Amino acid sequence: MTSRPEELLPEGGMGVEVVPVSGELNVGPQHPGAGHMRILVKLNGDIIEDVDLDVGYVHRSVEKLCENRNYIHLIPLVERPAILDSIHMNLGYILAVEKILGVQAPERAQYLRSFSAEVNRIASHLYGLGILTVFLGHSTGFMWGFGDREVWVEILQALTGARVTNSYIIPGGVRRDLGGAIIEMTNKALDYTERKLKDWKSMVLNNPVIRARLENVGVMSRENAVRWGAVGPNLRGSGVYYDVRKMEPYAAYDKLDFEIPVYKEGDGFARTLVRFEEIEQSMKMIRQILKEIPEGPILTDRFLNQIPPTRRKKWLEEQRRVVFPGYYASFRPPKGEATSMVEAGRGELLYYVISDGSAHPYRVRMITPSYRLIYVFKELVKGSRYADLVSIYGSLDYFPPEADR
């Protein structure tokens, strides 16, 4: 080694010779920015020319397994792909099954479904914001996202008995009732999150580094969002007013008063803002639900009457929990098919369930929002800089297990 490096370098060490390099780069599947997905990036210098997404590392073949299990056994299976958004996965499936069975949940259960769904949406969005910020090197946002999510997960635990994979929604109603302790917890969580969102605004949303990495990065025009089939906050960040809760209201959404945040910029920052404002809207809805939730049963009478009276008294009246009627074990719904939609945390979730009259579904089709994102992501990153790959990936809130199913 020489002590005078300028002798080795051309032009006295000051000039840098730029050699255009093109080639392929493997991102993932272990990279924290890829997470269970390999992204084959074709680069020309710093510009991404094309990507090939190698998905399937967390494929669980949910659709095939659905054909081999009883309807009620599928609840823990279908919510597995998105454990942090499991209420929605559960709800969409149950809506389809209820349509085939021809039952409808009572009023209070509908409100409880909306309540748990909105609590889950907040938790899911905070998770997404946490992941996005750590992609951008903002560790505080990561810690906050996961810390603030915790209060909402605790509410779900108090309500359903599980932090994630709650299996809370059952055909004809919900599994447990809302009690005074949970209402108190929720009020505390609402106040806490309201305070914290102010910190989020000053530390994350108005952070010049975050804005520089998100603004005008990964711009998806309105036309492209429609053509590529984006859904959820990503679609609304591109200026399309589309939300299943408004288009086809389920649970108690037709009685709730809320707005759909829409931004027309279409960049990563707009998508983040949509998520952020959805948290505020969800909190508004939760307040309204706590105020307006009607009294009444949490399971439809058709199933309630099948529970033996002693068990009904012990569990339902004293503990406010549903004990499963025997009918659930292997019921055979009539022949038919149903398509259901819910607005999950990441967007529209579609179930298409076909019954042939046996105890197992003939076919279950599950189109998750992240599944639709595979094509959106592939098209969106073309032409952007390599350094923006993780920023775009994070701003789309892609969740690989949900895409692979």
Added chain:
Amino acid sequence: MSQFSQQPPSQQPPSQQPPSQQPPSQQKAERIIDKLLAEIKSTFNLNVKAESERRGYVELNDPSILLKLGEFLKEKGLDHLKSITGIDYPDQKKLAIVYHLSSYENPDLASLILIVKTYVPYEAPEIDSVYSIWPSSWTFERETYEMLGITFRGHPDLRLMFLPEDFEGVFPLRKSFKVRQEGLFIDKQA
């Protein structure tokens, strides 16, 4: 409904009723879905059925006009392809392909789903790709190809997606592919 969905009439002649039999203007409280289905029926002479004001079924016995129908529907404002589903019917030796269509931009159409069903036989499981009409079909068609072995003519990148390489030629979502199940044992309480 069950008859319509489960036991598709194999070669029923399409009904020959003139479409002008019931002019839309004379119907009371006309639903959007009825209007849309009537237009499809009059243009393509297909079996249509409205299950509710939010769900409509179209049965396409001749898959060769799929692209024409697709372009027609896209022009009507159905720009949101929600899903493509392949279903195996081994007893009838055919595969069903189901398209769920809706709209992003048109608020009237956005609240309904049009379900188009078509069938391909086992001997020639091939159908035209709708990628040129709805590019978002890219993922759906690729998955249906690998899971059920239906070839979509004109798809730009028809390869395995989720499955590993050794699944080439094995179609897991066909009914002939059996999943080994473990028995369920429940201890009886004394």
